[in-house]
Amino acid sequence: MRISQIVRIRTESPTVKTFMLTDRLCAKAKPGQFLMLWIPGVDEIPLSVLDAGDNLVSVSVKAVGDATRHLHALEAGATVGVRGPFGNCFTESRGRVLLVGGGTGTAPLLFLAKQLAAKTERLSFVEGAKTKDELLFVHELGGICNEKSLITTTEDGTAGLQCLVTQPLASLLDKEKFDMIYTCGPEIMVKKIFEMTEKRKLPIEASLERLMRCGIGLCGSCMIGKYRVCRDGPVFNAAQLREVQEELGISKLGFDGSRIPL
Amino acid sequence: MNGEFSLESNPLSISFAGLTLANPTILASGILGYSAESLNRVAKGGAGAVVTKSVGIAPRAGYSNPTVVQAESGLINAMGLPNPGIEVYSEEIRFSKTVLRVPVIASVFGYSAEEYAVVAKRAVEAGADAVELNVSCPHVKQTGAEIGQSPKFLSEVVQTVKAAISKPLIVKLSPNVADITVLARAAVEAGADALTAVNTLKAMAIDAETMRPILSNVRGGLSGAAVKPVALRCVYDIHEALGDVPVVGCGGVANWRDAVEFFLAGASAVQIGTAVAENTEVFQAVTKGVETYLRRKHYGSVKEIVGLAHRK
Known part of the structure; x- marks a missing residue:
């Protein structure tokens, strides 16, 4: 400490x-x-x-x-x-990348976007929140992506598109070719995005969240499948996400170690 | 498989208390032990057996964070025995037995002899190959004391559990006592088939800037390299006092040399905990190193070097 x-x-x-x-x-x-x-x-x-x-x-x-x-x-x-x-970190992809953030999940993606901006051919960002006031870092993201490649969504329609962050993704993924999709946010959202990238055979890296105690891979509080989110993650790739599909967006371990629904 | 055959076929195989392990490395309790999948990962990392997270009669959420703090050459933890209770955990033990190819040892704790016995019985019914008693938790009748610090309470718990199960019974001893051989003897006389030495050393961390204890529970248990010399001495003491009683060494094992030192002190096997954070395949590395050591020293098996440091 x-x-x-x-x-x-x-x-x-x-x-x-x-x-x-x-x-x-x-x-x-x-x-x-x-x-x-x-x-x-x-x-x-x-x-x-x-x-x-x-x-x-x-x-x-x-x-x-x-x-x-x-x-x-x-x-x-x-x-x-x-x-x-x-924990580990996102890998640096070149070419065309898409970042999808929900709520405070946008934070690590902003950090990533800053590092990738100069290295990628094209960087697109989709950010979703409940309402306009909760759309984070819009100004910073606007500076990194050009206007066309930043899409915002709100559940109440107070800013951007009125829908969930996953909604504009389908057409975006069909329309454009991406070399990597990065995502972080509520796990239900991550699961949906993973399903979309799987359907299209696209690479993805998702940052997951679990109850953390030791932070160093010992206590097992943050397990998803055989993986320790604190040590093997928090960033997981498509192959790993496939291995933990029974738990992804479905359940996690609670404080007493029993499985609880997400 | 009988002992002789396994020794012939595999110099690393070890039998004690009715258990036969393909190699003498065991996952220590409390490490990655919530789920069958995590135990299986450790087994695939080369562990000869795994000990589950300590399980009690009812669910416990454990303490709030900080539950782990780094110390010089070790870690201090105060998790607070988080566990889902034996009813839920029985399923995990059952599932473990279908996927793991190594013995599963259930770590059990309780607040009375009867509670220990109920949990141990259910763990065995779920398929546990052996039971390890965690006797380092507070005893309700005598607040602040550990069952593992009182020969009388320890004896009562071991006797009651022994009468309730038909599988090997291992008692994990606390190092926080004046003379560990007194407790070791009490456990063996009450029916323990083997002893694990030792649990963590009582410890704490205080932050100078905020002038507070760091762990939410204030006191915790020290593990890792810092405790190895103490654990080694405990194993040596027990072997000297009790001779042939199988002892599992536990405390700061991170490489083959640590393991060998424990064998020489009198341990038949070693448990590894803290070192698993760095490498979940540490078991493989330790086993391989032990094998090379045995060959270099011209010994045919691990069993042959157990207790050799006691030679006059």
């Missing part, structure tokens, strides 16, 4: 804040990797890295439970603990 300071907090949406922390090791994190953040006296939670460099690391956090609400209540200058970076 390394002690770190929150140097800056940015409000991204009514429910999401970005925290910039000092940490020499996590500053070297690659897109897809995560860190364990300790809120002293409260809890320790896994968070995807949004950005890293210059001895700093950023994470975007949605206030959903006790730990994240405590984190949202902290101010710049507060002390937290950090372990990591943990």
Whole structure:
């Protein structure tokens, strides 16, 4: 456990804040990797890295439970603990790539998009959220993709297309040829996207989420099939996703180790 | 397969307490043990047997994070025995037995002798090849103490479980005692077929900046390289005091040399836990290294070197 300071907090949406922390090791994190953040006296939670460099690391956090609400209540200058970076990362594909993010799942994909922008022939991004206020990083993404290659969707139609993020995908995947599809977001969404890429025999890398305790591949809390999401993942390719289809978007292990529906 | 045949065919095979293992490396309890699929992955990584996550009579969510913290040359964990309870876990044991080709040892804990016996019986009914008692959890009648720290309670638990099951009974001893041989003797006299030495060492981590204990449970158990010398001494003590009782060494084994040291101290097999994080195929690597060592030293089997460090 390394002690770190929150140097800056940015409000991204009514429910999401970005925290910039000092940490020499996590500053070297690659897109897809995560860190364990300790809120002293409260809890320790896994968070995807949004950005890293210059001895700093950023994470975007949605206030959903006790730990994240405590984190949202902290101010710049507060002390937290950090372990990591943990897990594997997205592979760098060339050619034409498509990134699909749902909710805070957009965070690691923004990090990836920044790295891929200069290396790929074409980068397209589809982002979905419940409502306009929760569409994250639209401005940053707009700067990376050109206007035509950024599609946004909202469930209530307050911005972009009124539909689920998966809806514009079918025609996009049929119309254009992609060398790689990257995705992160709610697992039901990931599962649907995986089904679409499988049908079209397209390569995919998806970042998954599970209950994390040790973060280093020992305790088994984050297993999906034979894989440890914390150590073998969190990024899985098509062949691996095929192996865990019985659990993908269906069930995970709960705190007591029993299988619970997602 | 009888012992002689297996020794002839495979120098790494080892038999103890009625179990025959193709090699002397065993997955330690608490590591990747929730599901049959994860146990199978470890078995495919070369483990000669696997020990499940400790299971009790009812589901337990365990402690909140942080549950694991890095220490110098080791890890401190306080998971809080998260487990789905024997009813749900029986299914996992049953499934394990259909996919794994190595013995499945069920780790069992309880808050009374009767609870231990009920859980052990159900684990065996589900197909467990042996039971390992985790006796390092608090005893309700004597808050703060561990069953494994009291010869009287330990004896009562072992006797009750022994009477309830027909499979080999292994007792995993706590190192957090003044004289481990007293507990080892109590367990064996009460009917234990083998002993695992040792469970984690009681430990804690405090952060200087926030001036707080790091683990949510404050205290946890130290594992990894840091505990190896202590575990080795415990195995040596037990072998010296109890001679032929089979002992499974556990504590900081990460390579063949560690394993060999445990055999020389008196262990018939070793358990590996913390090192699995780095490499789920550590079992294969250890076994291969042990094989090379035996050949180099001109020994025909692991059994031949067990306890050799005791030669005068």
